[in-house]
Every structure is written in C-alpha cells, then in structure tokens.
Amino acid sequence: MDLNKNLQYIKGIGPKKYKKLNKLGIYTLKDLIYYFPRQYEDRSKFKKVFNLVNEEKVSIRGIITGFEKHEPKKKMIINKIQVRDDTGYIKLVFFNQKYIVNNFKVGDNIVAYGKVKKEYGKTELLNCEIEFDTKSASSIGKIVPIYPLTYGISNKELINIIQSVLKNQDLKIDEYIPMDIVNKNKLCDLNFAIKNIHNPQNIQNLKVALYRLVYEEFLILQLGLLYLKSGVVDKEGIKFDKKDGLKEIIESLPFSLTNAQRRSLDDILNDMNSNKVMNRLVQGDVGSGKTVVALLSLANAVLNSYQAAMMAPTEILAEQHFNSLQEILSKFDINIGLLVGSLTKKQKMAVLKKVKEGEIDILIGTHALIEDGVEFKKLGMVITDEQHRFGVRQRNKLSEKGDNPDILVMTATPIPRTLALILYGDLDISIIDELPPGRQIIDTFAIAKEKRLRAYNFVRSQIELGRQVYIVCPLVEESEVIKAKAAVDLLEELETEHFSDLRLELLHGKMKASNKDEIMKKFKNGEVDILVSTTVIEVGVNVPNATLMIIENAERFGLAQLHQLRGRVGRGEHKSYCILIYGSKNEVTFERMKTMEQTTDGFKISEKDLEIRGPGEFFGTRQHGLPELKIANIFKHMKILKEAQMEAQCIIQEDEKLNLDKNKMLKEEIINRFEEKLNDITLN
C-alpha cells in the first residue's frame, strides 16, 4: 500500500483535521503511523469501587444513577455524575465541563478514568475522563498512548484519528528489512509493531513493538551512514603524492612524533594518496598533539602545489594555530594567512586577494572562511577543528570552495565509540590516544566551596614559583551577556578581596576580539598572573607556563568539559594541578568529582559521564549534533543501538552498495529516510 499517500485523500480525514495534523508535521499516511507516542498510561485494569485507594489513578466501570450540579462561585460549575457498580457508589467530578456531562443520562453504562479522592466516607473520581462502555472505548480500559502535541489538537482526537486509520483493512505495510535479519534479531512483524505502538494490547506486545521500531530506526541510521561512507558517494578526489619535503618538516620539529601521531598521519597520507576524496576524523585526547598532525597534512597538500584551509571554532584558537604553523612552516617557504571576523576591511581584502591569487598557501580562520567572498586559486584540502560546533553543512561549504578537496575533521572530545559511530559515522576515524612523553599527570582535587580560601593560598604559592593560573567562572545560562557579567563579578571579588597585589585579567566571549587577543597574548607572555575566564578557553588554548586551573561550581559542567578545561594546564615541563570547587553536595556530584580526581583518560571520562548523567546531558549545554530520532533514544536504548550497529556493519560488509535483491527495499528506505531525517549528515 502507498504510505506516501496524502492524508487529505484518506477516508474520515477532512480538511479541518488535516490542517491540525499538519501542525504536528503530519502530511502523509506514513507521517501519521510513524508519529509515535512519547509515553503510555496503563489504564487497562478496572477496579471495583469498594477496593479503591485514595490518590490512585484508576479505571472504573459502572452505571449512571444520577446527576448533581454545584455553583460554589460565579463562573464555576461543578457537575457530578453518580455511578454505581456491584460494590458501591462513586461520584465523577467535572469542573466547568458541561459539554461532556450533557452527553450522558441515567442508566447509561460507562467507563471512567481519574484520580481517586476518599474523604468522610465518600469516594470521588477527579480529573475524570468518561466514555460509553462499548468495545470501541478509545482511551479507557487500555494502555493509552500519550502523544507529543501542539495547541489545537487533543490527545484523544489524535488517538481517534490514528485508530480509525489503523482499523482500515487495507493498511498493510510491506516489510523492508530482509527476512534473515528480521529472524536473526527476533524482530516482530512491522504491521504488528505499528499497531501495537499506537494501540498496545498489553505491556508485552508494547515492548516487542518498541524493540522492533527502535532497532529499525537505529539500523537505518547506522546503515545509512555506513552506506554513505562505503563508496556510494565516493567522489573522485585529488591524488596527492607523499613528498620528501614532508620528511624535512618532520625532522625540523622540536620533538619526535608519538606513535599515535605517526599512525594518524599515515592514515591521512594514505587517504591523500588515493584518488578518492578523504573524509577522516582525527579524535585525540586533550593535549595529545593534534595540531602538529594537522600541520603536516596541510603541508603535504602545499608541497603538492595545492592550497589548504583550516577552520577553527574560535578566534583565539585560529590565531593560535596560525602562530604555531607560522613558526614551523615559514622556514619552508610556505605562506600562511589568517582570516577572522575582527580584521579591518582593508586587512581582509588584502588576505582575500592573496588567497585568490594563490599567494597564501594555507589559510587559517574561523567560520569567516566559509563566507561567499572567500575564493581560492586551487584548494586541495580542508581541515575543520571542531567541537561538535560545525555542522556538516558548514564543513561542506568550505570544501565546495575547492574541487573535491580532501576533508579532515579534528575533535578534542573523546567520545565513546558507539556515539562516535553516530556522530561521525560518515567519516573514517583515527584516534590519537597517547600523550607526548614527559607529560605529567595533572593532580586533581575536588573541594567544597567553603574551603575556597585554601585553594586561593595555593594560587599564591604557584604564582610565587613564577607560574600562572586560570580561574574558570561558574557555568551560567548559555547567554554570553550573563556569562560575561558573572565573570566581571568574579574578577572584582578576586581583585579586591584576595589578590589585590597580583596581575589579574578577564576573558569572556562578549569582549571585542582584539581585546581578547591582547589579553591572551599578555597571558602567553607571562604578563598576567591570573586569567579569570569563562569557558572560552575550553578548547585548544596552549600556555605551557600555566600550571593551575581552578574551576568554580565544577558540578555544573559536563565531565568531558571539565576534562577539556583541565587540559589547559600540564602542557609544559612544570607540575600542574586542577582544583574543582563544588557547591552542591549530592551523590552524583561526589561521584563525578571522584571520577575527575581518579582519571585523566578522556575516553574513560566520557564513558563515565555518559553512565552517570545519561540522557541528553552528556554533552553538557553544548549543541550536541546528534541526529533527531523519532522513537529511539541513543542513551536509553544504548544496548539496542550496539546491536543495530553490529548488524549494520555486517550488512555493509556483505553487500557494500546494497545491491543484493534482498536489500533492495532496505536501500530504498535508507535513501528515503536519509533525505528526510538526516539532511545534516549526508555528504553531498
């Protein structure tokens, strides 16, 4: 049957209902049957009046014996319907709902659902729903689905619409998952699943249906991502040679590469050497030395007579990358340019001209890089250094400036593999899981806020040793203005009450870029003792002389975020410390603080964070970039996700392009659903 049929042409759905459904994003038959409840209320068991317990929510069944009407106040009418069953009497109470009550008369057999109130020997049912006691009662005596709704359509209305469509004998949905996979994973029939998700006969059926639909959604998602990666959209790319010049650059570095850096670089150079477009993610723990890997990849493109570009999430970072690259590559006659929002028009025009004429070999910048006016002479490679901050669209916009350039994505957030497969399932992954030698463990201490003064004494002792300190402000609402105010307040308190003799500076997102830059420079040059900052310093900032980080209200941050922040210290030869000051004292806070004290491995921390905080909060307040799913929940259904991921991998291994006959419908479904749901993830 054609599930793409517009609902307007379905019997029983007039223009009025159609319009209401549109508000929920429902247009076709498929939209409707795939509009899933967000939860259920179990109203399936009826109780006798005699057995009712105060405050419980129940379904009852009885016969109407009379009506009462009270008007305790103006404009307030309370109607009561007296009902009897074979064990006693009960009154159903309705506030200002005459229109419901008027549908019934004495002698009618009814079913009702509500909350029991027992007082002075009387029993009443509040917040009532009532229906005639027929087989078709839609929302009483059943497990009732509760749908996500918008204004203008009630849950009951939606239930009625969906039920009437489901009863339609013609509704037969074709199975598109190959039968061997259905059987192997014990998935129930698709029609059974759809019927039971909307109108579950019992809890067991509901579970079976839910499992199937969650599994299906994950399978399609993962398979779609793998399918994209598997070469279906492989574009012809540039074949870069491995140039000898690269060896020279590597030899000029002040250190030798770690094994993990070498491995990642090899992956990248092999990709670059193939004639397919590279789509690779380099995931590295804090301080693992991603920048140098990026630098060498960019240099390899330049040695092959191409231009390259690198996009960073903040200006501070872009400048830092610019400086590091400049330091190493200028000796090799490679020209680096910087393009950020804060340049004057004149400066910007000059950079753009040089980029267009090919005088700049490597352009570093913020999202200013993807603006329309930026044109390259011969762009061959792009790197985005991101923190779930750029969507695929932005990534693609940058790569469109070249002719199928190779793409490298760098992220400093260690994420568990399961999630990486979803967030970056369309990319090949290299992991830098080793810190450069000589790195010291950052000693981490969590203390209650009452002990803050001790921490401040420690700040002083570090500064006396010639070191520098970060103090990170409490995490407040995601508004830069409010964050800035919190930072200003904290600075004032520290300056007047604790460190009036030291050099303090402030850094927050609301400051003019040139100010930020100036302060960062001063901090780098050792002209500032304490940098009071919001989380703008979270990613990438590299000041080796800073050895102590204090984080206020540490319990408000995600563990992954704390780990990133902590990674700002311990970047040089000096022993480094992180003090987490927490304000609330509950189990979860203690457990999270303990994790930070005990572990410095970003991957372990992120696993733990996921475990402790669970749904939604894992990525902190940050935009997480996870795809929107209709029924599956990446956190709640982690086990099913893993199973579906494994299956997806098997399917692709057997039939990379999904050309086998048995996978034909699956492929169609993926293409359909991907277009609709995963716009943000497709690579074209």
Ligand SMILES: Nc1ncnc2c1ncn2[C@@H]1O[C@H](COP(=O)(O)OP(=O)(O)OP(=O)(O)O)[C@@H](O)[C@H]1O
């Ligand atoms: N193999 C190495 N041996 C010694 N030092 C290294 C090595 N690789 C990088 N470094 C140095 O380590 C520091 C951190 O490197 P880098 O800034 O690239 O880290 P990162 O992975 O980007 O970290 P973060 O995600 O925290 O920004 C830099 O000072 C860099 O010069």
